Amino acid sequence: MISSDVIRGYNDTMILYMLLEGESYGYEISKNIRRLSQEKYVMKETTLYSAFTRLEKNGCISSFHKDGEAGKRRTYYRITEEGRAYYREKCIEWQLTQEVVNTFIKE
Amino acid sequence: MISSDVIRGYNDTMILYMLLEGESYGYEISKNIRRLSQEKYVMKETTLYSAFTRLEKNGCISSFHKDGEAGKRRTYYRITEEGRAYYREKCIEWQLTQEVVNTFIKE
DNA sequence: ACCCAATACTACGACAGATGAAGTAAAATC
DNA sequence: GATTTTACTTCATCTGTCGTAGTATTGGGT
Secondary structure (H helix, E strand, O other), rough: OOOOOOHHHHHHHHOOOOOOOOOOEHHHHHHHHHHOOOOOOOHHHHHHHHHHHHHOOOOOOEOOOOOOOOOOOOOEEOHHHHHHHHHHHHHHHHHHHHHHHHOOOOO | OOOOOOHHHHHHHHHHHHOOOOOHHHHHHHHHHHHHHOOOOOOOOOHHHHHHHHHHHHOOOOEOOOOOOOOOOOOOOOOOOHHHHHHHHHHHHHHHHHHHHHHOOOO
């Protein structure tokens, strides 16, 4: 059964997708989402950072710092096993969502 | 540019789709959405009726009553020209949304 | 050396849409 | 005549998004 609050939660999925390829941090993820979507989707900063908080609370990602690094201090994130599992569920849910919504869309 | 609050708003689109085929009322629309989605999506009553209020406020639908009808009093709705236009926009937006989200989905 | 843009966040408050819980009431069915 | 189905309504709460604003460091251009 599909919940109607789906896409909102897909910001989380996009972030997790970015982290599948390796650890990263807010600004970089934001740039990459923008680039991957070919500028069609730009995640707002506040949305992004509040997603981080939520995902870490849920155990989907974990944060850490690298010391001895140049530039402004970054908070890095990596995806956890729970995060991967959650991502996989979301992928399945998305297929279903598409099927359902498409029944209500004309061409 | 895609807004991230998309699917929430697709409840409205589903309702409008149902009304494209002719006037209807809450309970019937609800049943039909359930049926069309093959039980995969059931719109909550409160979601449905609050969507009606919103859609009427936006001028997408208009409500009326039929008198001399048997059964419990129903509020009927029909789609307006604005409603049709809004529906068409949503269809286009949905194509884009799918494209974008699919870039972040594995298989 | 100075300025401005880019980087990298954080804090706070507001809002909209979805939902849960509960209630009302008429009609149909058994 | 009791229960189920139909057909809503009201109200309060929650969650995720987003606007506004602020902080602070770094890099690039002139």
